[in-house]
Amino acid sequence: MVSWMIWFIAAGILLVAEMLTLTFYLLWLCIGAAAAGLVSLAAPDAVLMQVLTGSLVALGLTLFSKPMVSRFRASRGFKDIGTDIVGKQGIVIQPIEQGRYGQVKVGGDTWSATSAQNLAADEKVRVIGRGNAIIEVERWEV
Numbered sequence: 001m002v003s004w005m006i007w008f009i010a011a012g013i014l015l016v017a018e019m020l021t022l023t024f025y026l027l028w029l030c031i032g033a034a035a036a037g038l039v040s041l042a043a044p045d046a047v048l049m050q051v052l053t054g055s056l057v058a059l060g061l062t063l064f065s066k067p068m069v070s071r072f073r074a075s076r077g078f079k080d081i082g083t084d085i086v087g088k089q090g091i092v093i094q095p096i097e098q099g100r101y102g103q104v105k106v107g108g109d110t111w112s113a114t115s116a117q118n119l120a121a122d123e124k125v126r127v128i129g130r131g132n133a134i135i136e137v138e139r140w141e142v
Contacts, residue, residue: 004037004038004041007034007037007054008034010033011034020133021132024065025062028061028062029058032053036050036053036057089106089126089127090107090111092122093122095121102115112135117139125137125138
């Protein structure tokens with residue numbers, strides 16, 4: 001397999017992983033891998049240059065995007081939908097066992113969820129925490 005294919009496959013895998021984690025870090029690695037793939041197309045034997053290009057692009061995007069993201073998050077009117085979900089009520093649509101993931105519907109969205117309790121389908125739950133793409137829930141008790 002030629003090296004440019006490997007770089008672009010790696011970029012595709014990182015892009016898919018990025019979509020699952022909801023962070024930007026893997027996106028920057030994806031763009032770095034794509035840049036290395038482009039270098040590989042131009043210079044197929046320059047493996048060191050491909051690796052350096054990919055690394056520098058990913059590092060540059062990481063360093064220069066942090067201040068921009070910080071300013072954006074601190075701006076007036078910014079609302080992180082992930083933190084708004086904590087405290088809301090949801091319903092279990094796939095049972096949750098301790099140490100295993102289940103699924104919970106909160107509002108119109110479906111989330112992977114964990115819990116310290118075993119929860120059956122159709123039980124009402126309260127969101128008590130949120131990771132990147134996984135929420136933590138407990139039984140809703142009035």
